[in-house]
Amino acid sequence: MIRLHHVQYGRSFRVLWLLEEIGIETFGGLEVIEHQIGSAAMRESDLGRVSPATRIPAIEYKGLEMSESGAIVEYLTETYAPELNRRIGDPERASWLQWVHYSETMASLIEQLNLQMVFLRPPAKPSPIVIKLNVARLRQTLAGMEARLSGDWLLPGGFSAADIMMGFNLFAAPFYVKLDEFPKLQAYKARMEARPAYQRCIAREGAQRFYAQDFYPVPEA
CATH class of the missing domain: 1.20.1050.10 (Glutathione S-transferase Yfyf (Class Pi); Chain A, domain 2)
Structure with missing residues (x-):
């Protein structure tokens, strides 16, 4: 199965959503490795083995290791979901x-x-x-x-x-x-x-735990 290094509602949400759109069954299942952004545990995990910057997202699949959301999205759509890509020669x-x-x-x-x-x-x-x-x-x-x-x-x-x-x-x-x-x-x-694929991701993620308030105004000088 495909393994995704993930932080709740972080950039890795892009990859999670893409996998749902493609269909998790395409990859034989999904294992999500949850990280807490900025934590010592994240820095000390094996994420650095997959991601040179020790940042999410990162994926592991059949010997493939990739990080950077844009690169992952381009590769996965080229390989598994051409309908979500626009290949060379396409006017778009x-x-x-x-x-x-x-x-x-x-x-x-x-x-x-x-x-x-x-x-x-x-x-x-x-x-x-x-x-x-x-x-x-x-x-x-x-x-x-x-x-x-x-x-x-x-x-x-x-x-x-x-x-x-x-x-x-x-x-x-x-x-x-x-x-x-x-x-x-x-x-x-x-x-x-x-x-539906987005809704499945939201159901999995649950209530966000990163932002402490609904809106952050520019602080006064």
Whole structure:
């Protein structure tokens, strides 16, 4: 069976969702290795054997070891789910690649906000200037998606792994940027959440345990 190194609602959610979309039975089952982000146990586990950065996600399957969500998603769709990929020669190939990697532009900003707003503990203090800048940048990435969404999914050809890559982002981004100003993204997020494979992932994950509040405003200077 395939083994997934995972943190609840982290970037590895992308891979978990993809595996559900493909069908767990394709891989002979799924073993999820749960990690607690930032913990000593995570650093001391054998995750570093699979992931050079000792970070999630990472997969192990039939001798294959991979990390980095974008790379995993590209490989698994090329190999097991071509309908979720856009292969070389497909007219949507460039757009598919663009959105798959755009998701990491957005996720890197979420990561910075998580570090500042969730991980920092007294006496360390988050920087209002840095947070304000990252929130503005995150809002701009959302605005860019809002402006380009013209159908149900990112690509005219239908649902793909590019949408799966955005699932983690649209789960986490609303903790820092309210989606009220982005009606297309709200509807897009609702379509994601209505997919049976996504719902199976949510049922497995349970209530999120990372964020202590529903929204994190920019702190006062």
